[in-house]
Amino acid sequence: MYQTTYHRASSVDEAASLFGKSSEAKFLAGGQTLLPVMKQRLAGPSDVIDVAKIKELIGVEASGDTLTIKAATPHYDVATSDAAKKAIPALAYLASQIGDPAVRYRGTIGGSIANNDPAADYPAALLALGATVKTNKRSIAAEDFFKGLFTTALEDGEIITAVSFPVPTKAGYAKMRHPASRFALTAVFVAQTKAGEIRVAATGASQSGVMRVGAIESALKANWSPSAIDSVSIPASGLLADIHGTAEYRANLVKVMAQRAVTAAG
């Protein structure tokens, strides 16, 4: 790891101000991606600003039809949160499938979506549930937040403070886990919103990161059942291909995971 200077911020304002005073700073939450990347010397921030202990950034709250997860809440706390399990069980389940237990104790929702790994879990939930990302400057709809591979709408120094999820009528998540990294080889989140909209998002599939799957949304709108997806055709073009799976394999996985997610949602 290159030399760096570690700071621990005690408030969002302090974190923002530390960022402004540094030449090339990075915010550090759970560090489960940033630290491995720094260890490989693929990143060498002059300063790391630890936001994981900022009290206003930790917690899960349900209020009316909204579930709010504050940005530095670790996956374990989401997976075991009574509020999350009651409001959006599929989201608590998703959190329980990230990485391994030690990673879930440290990794955070804010870190996951700020990194926007094309195979990360949370982006699929945000997109399918129509979540809103709250930052220290503004609110950003999930559609506008994810901008492609490892890219988001966040500006330099902007800090995610929370994610608000509208509570759906039903939702489900199914993931083909990579057996070593536990990232999604492909995973699909399906949701029926209270307004009656069907939203489906896939992660680990597209070369441009998390994506809506319109063809499956239409099929499910006509008939909410796993078999409705049988006849859907997902084109392989633009999908990820690597030693773990071809684009065609992932195209099929999008269907199969969507079917399992619908079954899980009930």
Place this chain on the structure above:
Amino acid sequence: MSTVKLTVNGRAVSVDVEDRTLLVHLLRDHLNLTGTHVGCDTSQCGACVVHMDGRAVKSCTMLAGQADGANVTTIEGIAKGDELHPMQAAFRDNHGLQCGYCTPGMIMSAIDIVQRHGGELDESTVRQELEGNICRCTGYHNIVKAVLDAAGRMKVSQAAE
């Protein structure tokens, strides 16, 4: 350089380290607690697992500074004098180790699993929850046996306290 203050195995320590120092290196190189191992150094194998404020974490994927103010327990801190922790005793009795490299991390993760599940464990849960710890010798069979055995022992010892 920064001064990191934390409690390790019940002892308050203060260590001057470079900011880029990982928690595992603070433990091994500065405190000579070499029971915590570095296996893959990429957050996958779990040989470096320690408890921080009661949670099993990978100490190769944390800066020492992130542990400032924390209460850390390593494999050296779980026995009571000459009396092995029930998890250590169960690993010995069930031949839960061969080369022993992964064992400290396995034991720290396994204690966390038992604590989280309150001793109500089955084989499938143990196998799933040990997914962040890799062993290249045992084929896991005796490790799983040891964890289940220890879950029973830890329940008994908790009840006795």
